[in-house]
Amino acid sequence: MAGQREDPQDQRVLAIDIGGTKLAAGVVDGTGQVLESLRTPTPAVAVADEKPARQGESIFQALLGLIRRLPAGPAGFSAIGVGCGGPMSWPVGEVSPLNIPSWRGYPLRERLREEFPGLPVRLHNDAVCVAVAEHWLGAGRGHRNMLGMVVSTGVGGGLILSGRLIDGSTGNAGHIGHVLVHPDEDPAEARCQCGVVGCLEAVASGPRLAAWAVRRGWRPQAADQLRTGRDLVEDARAGDPIALCALARAGRALGIAIASATVLCDLELAAIGGGLAEAGPLLFEPLEAALRERVGLDFARQIRVVPAGLGRDVGLVGAAALVYRGDRYWSAD
Helix, strand or coil, rough: CCCCCHHHHHCCCEEEEECCCCEEEEEECCCCEEEEEEEEECCCCCCCCHHHHHHHHHHHHHHHHHHHHCCCCCHHEEEEEECCCCEEECCEEECCCCCCCCCCCEHHHHHHHHHHHCCCCEEEHHHHHHHHHHHCCCCCCCCCCCCEEECCCCEEEEEEECCEEEEEEEEECCCHCCEEEECCCHHHHEEECCCCCCCCHHHHCCCHHHHHHHHHCCCCCCCCCCCCHHHHHHHHCCCCCHHHHHHHHHHHHHHHHHHHHHHHHHCEEEEEHHHHHCCCCCHHHHHHHHHHCCCCCHHHHEEEEEEEEHHHHHHHHHHHHHHHCCHHHHCCC
8 A cells, every 4th residue: 555665566456446337356566557357247137026235235246256266366465446336425435326226325345344354445436546547647647637537338537636636525526427518408318317407427428328319310330239339439430420410419518517627626637538438539529619619718728638548447547546546546544
């Protein structure tokens, strides 16, 4: 952990990244290098005759099975860092991910402590971990004031201000997916899982964007494909007009949200990762246009929006950073 004198390359942290569609676990050294990692789909738990508590436990057991398959094994770890979808009660680590309905107030941090006695456990929002990783080693390196974002099955974020992670009173600061961008839209189009109409996540997340496109006649090029945000990106690259409109819709919504965050927090940089960010200019050009229309003050015009730089292991790197760089990214216990 922070302050240890051993060679950073000799340190080992168990890093965990939990999302609605995948579970990931890996071993990360003190330089942020992912030495090994494994992934598995998040178990589907929508079983009518199974109680939610039992469904939630099946996800945790799948996570433990993944960890036990790591060649390093738990004996060599100095600590555990975890990123999980939110919202959550922080730092106690009771999680209620919107995309994992069977986890409502699930005591994830305590369960990991029980399974790995003696190991410190640090847990934060998965999008916060992305922001932390990008600030430590990625696109935000060298910047003191930035927003890190994930645009994928959900939309989340984390704030770094004056070089330190901002937690907020409950650990949910930076939850930009629930900033309002289209409050006057038809509720059938833009009602969020949180219950509010017009949240950024309800407009720009992959599944919601794909559903919006389907209602307008879009069909993936392969008839048997699932209709996902990644499918939209592929079809937009091929020139599908509905897919192009969908990405422009997402880009505009992201630009509106980032403009508000920039004025509020005096940001220098926003780094965006996740599957939808792979669309490149098809997403970033309408984003940039909407952003520039809405940053009128001189200080806000400095904001730059860039793709995240660390790839698919970014969540594991950020989870490990909660341990290795606790001076910047961990303010509890």
